[in-house]
Amino acid sequence: MDSSCVSSDQVVAELIGMGFDFSDVTEAIKAVGPSLEDAVEFILNGSCRNSTVASASSKCSTSNGKALGKRALSASCSSDRMRQSTIMEHLQSTGRPKRSKTNTESNVSVSGSQVFRKPVKGSNEPFHARKCNLETTPEKSILPFRCQEELDIGPDWEQKVNNLLYKHFGYSSLKSFQKEALAAWLAHQDCLVLAATGSGKSLCFQIPALLTGKVVVVISPLISLMHDQCLKLAKHGVSACFLGSGQADSSIEQKSMRGMYDIIYVCPETILRLIKPLQSLAESRGIALFAIDEVHCVSKWGHDFRPDYRRLSVLRENFRADNLNFLRFDIPLMALTATATVRVREDILNSLCMSNATKIVLTSFFRPNLRFSVKHSRTSSPSSYEKDFCELINIYTRKKRPDKKEDNVMLQDLEHDSDSSSNTSNDSVFEADRMSQSFLDTIVDDSFSENDDDVSSSKANQSTASNEKKLSVEFLEDECDLLMGVDDLDVSCGEFFGQSPDKDSDICGLREINDLPNKQEEGLKLQQGHLEGSTIIYVPTRKETLSISKFLCKCGVKAAAYNAKLPRSHLRQVHNEFHENVLQVVVATIAFGMGIDKLNVRRIIHYGWPQSLEAYYQEAGRSGRDGQLADCILYANLSRIPSLLPSRRSEDQTKQAYRMLSDCFRYGMNTSSCRAKILVEYFGEEFSYQKCQLCDVCVNGPPEMLNLKAEADVFMRVIVAHYGLINFAGDSYDSVISVSNKEQRLMEKPNIRMFVGRIREQSQQFVASDVLWWQGLARILADKGLVREGDDMIRVQIKFPKPTKLGCKFLQYKTEEPFYVYPEADMLLPTKIDKPYSSFSEWGKGWADPEIRRQRLERKRTRRNPRKRKSRKRNPDLKTVRGRLASKLSKQKQ
Numbered sequence: 048m049d050s051s052c053v054s055s056d057q058v059v060a061e062l063i064g065m066g067f068d069f070s071d072v073t074e075a076i077k078a079v080g081p082s083l084e085d086a087v088e089f090i091l092n093g094s095c096r097n098s099t100v101a102s103a104s105s106k107c108s109t110s111n112g113k114a115l116g117k118r119a120l121s122a123s124c125s126s127d128r129m130r131q132s133t134i135m136e137h138l139q140s141t142g143r144p145k146r147s148k149t150n151t152e153s154n155v156s157v158s159g160s161q162v163f164r165k166p167v168k169g170s171n172e173p174f175h176a177r178k179c180n181l182e183t184t185p186e187k188s189i190l191p192f193r194c195q196e197e198l199d200i201g202p203d204w205e206q207k208v209n210n211l212l213y214k215h216f217g218y219s220s221l222k223s224f225q226k227e228a229l230a231a232w233l234a235h236q237d238c239l240v241l242a243a244t245g246s247g248k249s250l251c252f253q254i255p256a257l258l259t260g261k262v263v264v265v266i267s268p269l270i271s272l273m274h275d276q277c278l279k280l281a282k283h284g285v286s287a288c289f290l291g292s293g294q295a296d297s298s299i300e301q302k303s304m305r306g307m308y309d310i311i312y313v314c315p316e317t318i319l320r321l322i323k324p325l326q327s328l329a330e331s332r333g334i335a336l337f338a339i340d341e342v343h344c345v346s347k348w349g350h351d352f353r354p355d356y357r358r359l360s361v362l363r364e365n366f367r368a369d370n371l372n373f374l375r376f377d378i379p380l381m382a383l384t385a386t387a388t389v390r391v392r393e394d395i396l397n398s399l400c401m402s403n404a405t406k407i408v409l410t411s412f413f414r415p416n417l418r419f420s421v422k423h424s425r426t427s428s429p430s431s432y433e434k435d436f437c438e439l440i441n442i443y444t445r446k447k448r449p450d451k452k453e454d455n456v457m458l459q460d461l462e463h464d465s466d467s468s469s470n471t472s473n474d475s476v477f478e479a480d481r482m483s484q485s486f487l488d489t490i491v492d493d494s495f496s497e498n499d500d501d502v503s504s505s506k507a508n509q510s511t512a513s514n515e516k517k518l519s520v521e522f523l524e525d526e527c528d529l530l531m532g533v534d535d536l537d538v539s540c541g542e543f544f545g546q547s548p549d550k551d552s553d554i555c556g557l558r559e560i561n562d563l564p565n566k567q568e569e570g571l572k573l574q575q576g577h578l579e580g581s582t583i584i585y586v587p588t589r590k591e592t593l594s595i596s597k598f599l600c601k602c603g604v605k606a607a608a609y610n611a612k613l614p615r616s617h618l619r620q621v622h623n624e625f626h627e628n629v630l631q632v633v634v635a636t637i638a639f640g641m642g643i644d645k646l647n648v649r650r651i652i653h654y655g656w657p658q659s660l661e662a663y664y665q666e667a668g669r670s671g672r673d674g675q676l677a678d679c680i681l682y683a684n685l686s687r688i689p690s691l692l693p694s695r696r697s698e699d700q701t702k703q704a705y706r707m708l709s710d711c712f713r714y715g716m717n718t719s720s721c722r723a724k725i726l727v728e729y730f731g732e733e734f735s736y737q738k739c740q741l742c743d744v745c746v747n748g749p750p751e752m753l754n755l756k757a758e759a760d761v762f763m764r765v766i767v768a769h770y771g772l773i774n775f776a777g778d779s780y781d782s783v784i785s786v787s788n789k790e791q792r793l794m795e796k797p798n799i800r801m802f803v804g805r806i807r808e809q810s811q812q813f814v815a816s817d818v819l820w821w822q823g824l825a826r827i828l829a830d831k832g833l834v835r836e837g838d839d840m841i842r843v844q845i846k847f848p849k850p851t852k853l854g855c856k857f858l859q860y861k862t863e864e865p866f867y868v869y870p871e872a873d874m875l876l877p878t879k880i881d882k883p884y885s886s887f888s889e890w891g892k893g894w895a896d897p898e899i900r901r902q903r904l905e906r907k908r909t910r911r912n913p914r915k916r917k918s919r920k921r922n923p924d925l926k927t928v929r930g931r932l933a934s935k936l937s938k939q940k941q
């Protein structure tokens with residue numbers, strides 16, 4: 048067989064697959080030979096690289112394309128009738144009846160033509176080109192790429208898809224949710240795919256491009272995500288490009304709009320200005336689908352709201368069959384996410400104007416190989432790092448000397464960067480570090496913590512700070528990377544041409560180990576990476592990315608910081624080295640983007656409270672994508688109520704943000720329910736397993752239940768008495784409330800501290816009890832419907848407890864019925880609580896002994912560290928937000 052001829056066939060098929068007209072393709076091949084790149088250039092630019100080709104080109108451009116094309120093909124392939132006939136066979140295959148716009152019942156036919164991609168290694172199978180120009184109409188001849196013929200994919204579409212799947216990705220079959228999503232797309236239905244992280248949602252929108260030869264347009268929120276996906280597709284033989292927001296060079300965009308790539312990744316900002324060119328593309332090569340990946344970004348009720356996502360309803364408005372007469376059906380929308388609550392789903396459907404008949408493909412959010420746990424830590428200092436990362440350091444440094452030079456690659460890079468004054472990017476690292484300093488101080492100082500976590504206090508903070516740049520929301524928000532812009536790498540667009548799928552290996556951990564049976568060495572290497580795996584540590588602030596990565600590097604771990612303020616080139620390097628297993632640990636803010644698809648991420652550590660369970664689950668979901676066990680550990684200060692990180696929010700959004708933070712806090716405080724169950728139920732799924740058998744709660748079991756009848760009783764009595772809701776005749780609690788004071792007290796906002804103070808005053812048994820413990824009890828009582836938030840504000844922790852009707856009834860029951868509950872995590876903290884309060888009878892007696900009392904009070908004083916408190920009071924620390932506010936306020940008072 049003439050190899051050059053086979054090669055020509057391949058190039059022809061590839062070019063037709065790209066959407067070029069057959070006549071143009073043959074003309075180009077004739078002119079430049081079987082070179083894909085030159086042929087593309089020839090067709091697009093009408094010119095070639097060398098002079099011979101150039102002359103051919105000019106010759107071609109004036110000649111009859113079709114005639115020349117036929118001649119070209121017949122000339123180059125005259126000796127290989129078999130290959131030639133294979134192409135021709137397909138080209139001449141009979142057209143199927145066209146579907147009408149009203150034929151919405153069809154569930155197995157698609158608009159456009161079937162096309163097979165570039166043949167894979169060693170394949171002798173016939174390959175096919177699209178069926179363009181066989182039924183030429185005058186209209187079509189005006190549009191060179193246009194191909195309106197409908198091909199019935201047929202009832203065996205699944206088999207066809209499986210073949211493509213195997214050829215391109217090495218997988219044997221579709222997962223059932225992928226099948227469902229594809230069936231919906233084949234039936235021209237919009238589709239919302241809700242499936243767990245790492246379940247394979249991307250294939251749902253990649254397959255349509257392979258199956259139809261039309262373009263798939265994917266809206267994606269981050270350059271790094273688009274970049275990774277394009278790279279991966281290219282390795283699997285699919286051409287793709289990505290278009291970020293600020294492209295200096297528009298050539299890729301232009302080529303993409305001419306149908307050069309099978310899949311176009313584009314950020315929402317950019318797609319809004321590409322509507323017209325996309326309409327032309329829909330008319331020429333055809334658009335099979337608009338996929339909106341990470342679609343939870345649409346919703347302001349979600350955790351990662353991007354205003355530009357909300358404007359994507361333009362896709363539905365501008366790509367309807369009603370508006371565009373060349374369309375038989377609206378171009379379907381496929382929206383995909385791994386983290387959307389029921390409310391967010393509704394918001395997505397409405398905001399994107401998805402059709403009423405949208406198919407919801409819902410799979411379990413449960414990831415059975417993820418082991419969730421929560422640990423208490425101050426998370427604020429090197430001493431916490433030492434304690435908390437000791438195990439991690441051991442894993443990565445078992446066979447190494449901790450001070451080994453080469454282990455500190457990225458740290459040295461950063462330090463070097465910081466020291467240098469001549470290099471701009473270095474400056475920015477240093478700048479990032481310097482700028483972060485003041486903010487970290489505020490975080491360490493818990494300026495945003497404690498109990499002032501309500502909307503009003505947050506507003507007060509914001510307004511007081513508004514004049515001072517350093518205290519502005521913008522500044523603080525920026526320090527936290529709360530909003531990640533799309534441009535998270537130093538590239539704004541890129542193109543990737545499909546390589547033969549067999550050429551790719553395990554680079555970037557793109558394929559399963561068992562896909563590489565003949566590549567033992569690589570397999571072993573990868574396996575080694577799998578055993579140890581990679582780790583991502585998520586922290587709330589940029590400063591912590593630097594301090595923790597620095598700490599780890601010093602301990603011999605190959606770690607790097609990742610936050611939005613670091614130079615883009617550094618971020619790209621971190622991405623690459625993370626994927627290539629050069630780095631062991633990445634310490635990142637949320638900027639280390641969504642959809643990171645690396646097989647061997649063995650642990651995700653959250654070091655500090657996440658802002659929502661959606662964000663937490665999304666980030667945790669980056670681990671264990673190889674199906675092996677992976678750890679998702681949340682280290683949080685359980686003795687502190689988490690606070691919202693500063694961000695610009697409307698009042699409604701602030702309320703929602705508090706709701707989400709509160710759910711997250713309750714997840715951390717939980718001691719009795721399976722963590723996986725809490726997480727999947729949060730997304731509205733019924734958890735069918737009851738227990739995951741892996742999380743800390745399932746493994747360690749819940750704590751002992753305590754009968755807190757006495758404590759609940761005293762707490763309820765104090766607040767009920769305060770509100771004067773029950774007349775406790777002759778009751779000591781009532782006796783402390785004089786009638787004259789009642790009105791005044793009803794006017795004031797009695798907070799939980801006040802009530803605890805009152806309990807301490809009135810009952811010696813509880814005289815040294817901790818507010819933290821009572822806060823836990825207040826949550827339990829609120830869960831049982833006995834108390835509620837007094838001012839109806841939404842808070843992370845109940846602050847102004849007020850009895851409900853049920854709460855009043857609770858006190859009226861003069862029964863001895865026990866009140867058994869599981870204590871929450873903060874109620875169990877050893878430093879705060881020595882004993883369960885139900886054993887106070889004995890413990891309380893101790894207070895009668897002066898020596899015991901002296902010792903206890905002394906202990907308490909030492910715990911509180913009075914020196915620090917004193918100095919803070921007298922001299923507000925001007926390095927902190929709280930300190931600056933305090934000093935400002937005291938000046939105002941004076």
Ligand SMILES: Nc1ncnc2c1ncn2[C@@H]1O[C@H](COP(=O)(O)OP(=O)(O)OP(=O)(O)O)[C@@H](O)[C@H]1O
Nearest residue numbers: 218220221222244245246247248249250385642644
């Ligand atoms: N049918 C399949 N059989 C085996 N593996 C598959 C299949 N489909 C997808 N995968 C693999 O699953 C992994 C995760 O895929 P993908 O990145 O699409 O996940 P995702 O659902 O988009 O996750 P995320 O929500 O984090 O973005 C990929 O490595 C992919 O190749």
Ligand SMILES: [Mg+2]
Nearest residue numbers: 248249340642
């Ligand atoms: Mg994804």
